[in-house]
Amino acid sequence: MKRLCHALAPLVLMAASPALALGADDTAELYQTHCASCHGEARLGGIGPALLPGNLSRLKPDAAVDVIANSRPASQMPAFGETLDEGDIEALARWLYRPPETEPRWGEAEIGESHRVFHPDGSLPDTPLFDADPLNLFIVVETGDHHASLLDGDSFERIHRFETRYALHGGPKYTPDGRYVFFGSRDGWITKYDLYNLEVVAEVRAGINMRNIAVSADGRYVMAANYLPHSLALFDAHNLDLMKVYPVENAAGESSRVSAVYAAPPRGSFIAALKDIKEVWEIPWPLPTEPVVSTGHMKTPLAPSRDPSRESFKVRRIAVPDYLDDFFFDPGYEHVIGASRGGQGGMVVNLDSGEKVADLPLEGMPHLGSGITWKQGGRRVMALPHLSRAEVSIIDMESWERIKTLETDGPGFFMRSHENSPYAWVDVFFGPNRDRVHVIDKQSLEIVETLTPEPGKTAAHVEFDRDGKKLLLSIWEDDGAVIVYDGDSLEELRRIPMSKPSGKYNVWNKTRYEEGTSH
Structure with a gap:
């Protein structure tokens, strides 16, 4: 039987409504049958997010039933319009809005x-x-x-x-x-x-x-x-x-879920993306007495030469014009490029001044968390897939203008490269062509190869070795594998059977903040 799982997006459900067609006990049983395996028996979350009134916001009330019936774009949640009747779906949505008998605390x-x-x-x-x-x-x-x-x-x-x-x-x-x-x-x-x-x-x-x-x-x-x-x-x-x-709350006492937290090495701070209030938070850690690392893509020392009088672990609030719950940073962490998953664009904010310096025309739910950068000619560009549009956007990081849009075989989830590789790889995770992966020439900005590692099975998430000469690609299935490729010839070298290998993470690339991987 299908189950509500993985990515039932936060819902604001209708508080005022006609009498329910089902009793509370019947609706609770619906939840246990279809939802609990992914969202937890007590609605506290699991594979999917928690489904509690205090944790559900930023969608209009009438979106609740639609999400359950028709799923949500760029998610793995199934649609239940053909599994449950309209009354059951409406009752389930309204029931989720009810607070639990005991308010969860942690x-x-x-x-x-x-x-x-x-x-x-x-x-x-x-x-x-x-x-x-x-x-x-x-x-x-x-x-x-x-x-x-x-x-x-x-x-x-x-x-x-x-x-x-x-x-x-x-x-x-x-x-x-x-x-x-x-x-x-x-x-x-x-x-x-x-x-x-x-x-x-x-x-x-x-x-x-x-x-x-x-x-x-x-x-x-x-x-x-x-x-x-x-x-x-x-x-x-x-x-x-x-x-x-x-x-996490603003001056008015409005609280927010935290979409993600990042380490910003040149700044010596953590930076948090907030889903429900229009702020970005920066929290500095104490500066070490000596630099930690100054190799790899990170050209500035990881022990930043910032004002030593700054107050460690104190929140600096940066007000922004819109919700920013998905982030990307330039290599020096001087700017944050942010977007709202429900919005129709992005913006660039200077982290020192706190000012917005540019708007980005990024429709189609840009996946900034998978963005990468490289040098193309004499300029640095960033590239990113979109979760609900079959394209890759390429942006000039000086002018902040979109210089190219590459059409792909479907919306993508992950994009990866390496400073020593001539290619960038992007999957088409969402849609009927999920078994394909595109290889992009980083200088011509053209797709030069489309691979189908295993027909009918999802291909996703590339990670290079420390030298950028070989890479791993996932067959994202329960009976899946990690495939080793030569980074230059694109030849398959070997397969390692694995159980739904969702991601690979190389120590060197992650600790040296290599430009072709997520941070």
């Missing part, structure tokens, strides 16, 4: 009670259990059976496979030396894993419904972005001890 006390330390920082050996290059490792997240695989980025042999929390989300984050990786799950868990010793070090539940985590460039702090409760949570990275919880 504050400092609950976070503290969830905290577990299995191997205190410094208690495990400092020598890896394997011979592979620690900075050229890949983590592959396998969502089919909730595991992760650790791959040698030179031989592509599997070093280890281990169980993870349910529904990892937002991509794992590494410490600069590549020893530790932090995972975040949709139901709020942060797990610190020691890659040298292949052991879980510590865990803590930061929220009920969490979007992602970010790790400071020096590896000392972890911040979690929550949909529920509306908060940011800050942790000491060593053992995941809670440092502070930030309720």
Whole structure:
């Protein structure tokens, strides 16, 4: 039977309505049958987001029934218009608006009670259990059976496979030396894993419904972005001890879900995207006494030369003209390029002045979180797919003008490249041609190859090795695989069977902020 799952978007449901055709008990049973497996038995979220009145906003009331009946663009939620009758759908929508009998709470006390330390920082050996290059490792997240695989980025042999929390989300984050990786799950868990010793070090539940985590460039702090409760949570990275919880609200007391949090290395700060209030938040971490890293794509030191008198961990509020819940940054983190998932464009905001400096004509739900940059001739460009339009937009990062629109075989989800590669890769994740992937020449700005790695099966999410010479591509199915390609010849080199490998994350690319990957 179909189930409501994955991406039932936040809904504002109708409070005033005629009598329900179904009783509350019948509607609750509908929810348990069709929704609970993805959104949680208590509506607290799982693979899909939480479905509670305090967590549901920014859609008009009449959108609720339509989303359930017809799904939502660029999501994996099925349409239920042919599975449930109109009365059932309306009753279910109205029932979701009712507050739970017990208001869910997840504050400092609950976070503290969830905290577990299995191997205190410094208690495990400092020598890896394997011979592979620690900075050229890949983590592959396998969502089919909730595991992760650790791959040698030179031989592509599997070093280890281990169980993870349910529904990892937002991509794992590494410490600069590549020893530790932090995972975040949709139901709020942060797990610190020691890659040298292949052991879980510590865990803590930061929220009920969490979007992602970010790790400071020096590896000392972890911040979690929550949909529920509306908060940011800050942790000491060593053992995941809670440092502070930030309720996210504006001066008027209006609260907001947090769409995502990012580390901005040149600024020495975390930057948060807020879904329900027109602000961007910047929270600086304490400056280290020496630079951490100054190699790779990041041309400025990861220990920024900012005013040392700034107040660490204090929120700087940047007012913006519209909701910005999807972000991209220029390489120096001087500007944030933001858009609203429900809007019809984007804008560029200077993070130092807080001023909007440009508008971007980006219709079709641009997926800024998958944007990449490269040098094309003498200029730097950014490129990004769209979640509801079959195209890739290419923007000049000096004039902020769109210089080209590439037509693709369907709306895309992920776009990836590498500084040393002549090509950018983009999938067409949404739509009937999801088994294809386009290869774009970064100088001519033309699609030069369209591959179909396995007909009928979703091809998505590329990640290069540290040198940009080979890459991994997912067959995004339960009986899927990771395919290794030569980055220049585009020849397939080998396949590694995996269970719905949703993402691959190379240590070097992520810790050196390589221009062709997400951050």
